[in-house]
Amino acid sequence: MEGIAALTSAITSSLTAASTESSAVENRDIACATRVLRTEADALVALADSLDGAFLRALDLLNGIEGRVVVTGMGKSGHVARKIAATMASTGTPAFFVHPGEASHGDLGMIAKNDAVVALSNSGETHELADIIAFTRRFGIPLIGMTRRAASSLAEQSDVALILPPVPEACPLGLAPTTSTTMMLALGDAIAVALLERRGFSAADFREFHPGGQLGRALLKVTDIMHKGTDLPLCRLDSPLSDVIFEMTAKRLGCVGVTDEAGALVGIITDGDVRRHLTPELLAERADSIMSPRPKTIRPKALIVEALREMNEKKITTLFVIEDDRPLGIVHIHDCLRAGAA
Incomplete structure (x- = not known):
């Protein structure tokens, strides 16, 4: 028994010594790294x-x-x-x-x-x-x-x-x-x-030199990723809701922009608006009867990171891109995320 106890004590002492030595080495390494960084930091202050x-x-x-x-x-x-x-x-x-x-x-x-x-x-x-x-x-x-x-x-x-x-x-x-x-x-x-x-x-100039990678994606403009032309969901003030629902379903963006006779964006109808007003008579109604006026918009030169921030703050999923009150396109929050704005 005494032999076993002596062996156990020797092993314990050896492990303790090794641990102490390892800690000493680690402390020395940290001290060295700290000295180097502080020396270089002091040099930068002197340079400034x-x-x-x-x-x-x-x-x-x-x-x-x-x-x-x-x-x-x-x-x-x-x-x-x-x-x-x-x-x-x-x-x-x-x-x-x-x-x-x-x-x-x-x-x-x-x-x-x-x-x-x-x-x-x-x-x-x-x-x-x-x-x-x-x-x-x-x-x-x-x-x-x-x-x-x-x-x-x-x-x-x-x-x-x-x-x-x-x-x-x-x-x-x-x-x-x-x-x-x-x-x-x-x-x-x-x-x-x-x-x-x-x-x-500017940031826009920076993007011209960094089209690839996360930097380039984050500096994309909304016009680079927006849905436009025939992919833009729009209807007129007097459009019947049956046409509005068809447009919303076809474009698959969860909303439709409402324009007046001059082509200016004056409202928005979301799929949530349709559900809230769902009655047997709904299809006979006009777009202006359920639209929300003054929809949230963004300027064409805005970056997608700005669009994402705006949508997160307003708790919405889409923004119409407008110029002179006319809709040029629409950007969805998923478009921004896919483009790397997050």
Whole structure:
């Protein structure tokens, strides 16, 4: 019995030690991650506080060119440059990425005289950028440099130098680009969004560049999904209810819009209205006898997310799309949901 007790005690002690060691490792990992995130967050605060006239000059330069923004960088800076170019392109600033190595082997021909170049280099001495820098100087192409070193070759040769604040990398060795690339990416976002606001770039413009995916679907207009033409359920004020019910059944949207002699939408009859007024004499009645006046409508340029919100707030399932009081179409709540507005 004593042997069994000793074995049990040994196993328990071993498990406890393993659990303690595991907890220590987990705590160390959380502490490391927290330190990294706080270091990078502090760097972004320092970056925001450092913005000055150079940032404004960069915006003026990029906003004034007739061509495109060419973004370039090597290594990790190159990955960030690709993202900056993509963000600019999708928010109304034509931009693309050029790899410095490929630029030296023919891709310099992609850069036109009416373009501007944004070059990223933490040290400002990336030798692969030399040919691009020289090309911009030779042909008078505006150059914006993004670097940590104000005394670097890149900063000194740039028309506008955006200098990152001297904050430490999150890497404990101080070697892996971490804080520096985060600041570059954030500064690129700041430039793209500031240009977006200067140019009055709208949600409708955004959708033109994002036709696919959830973003594109959510930015669809009601005119993109509405039922129109022969699929639009309509009747006249004096239409007999027998015709109204036939129209409602044929169009299968649960309602019929009522128009006056001028074609303006003046009322709506729902399947619920028909049920509430169901009597033997109903079919002989006119549409205007049971219609609800002033139906809920929406403008043609409204987004489907707006239509969905309106229907949810009003607790209705359809909205007529009107222009100058005339019905152009009708949108059902199911149309919005199928299109991805939810």
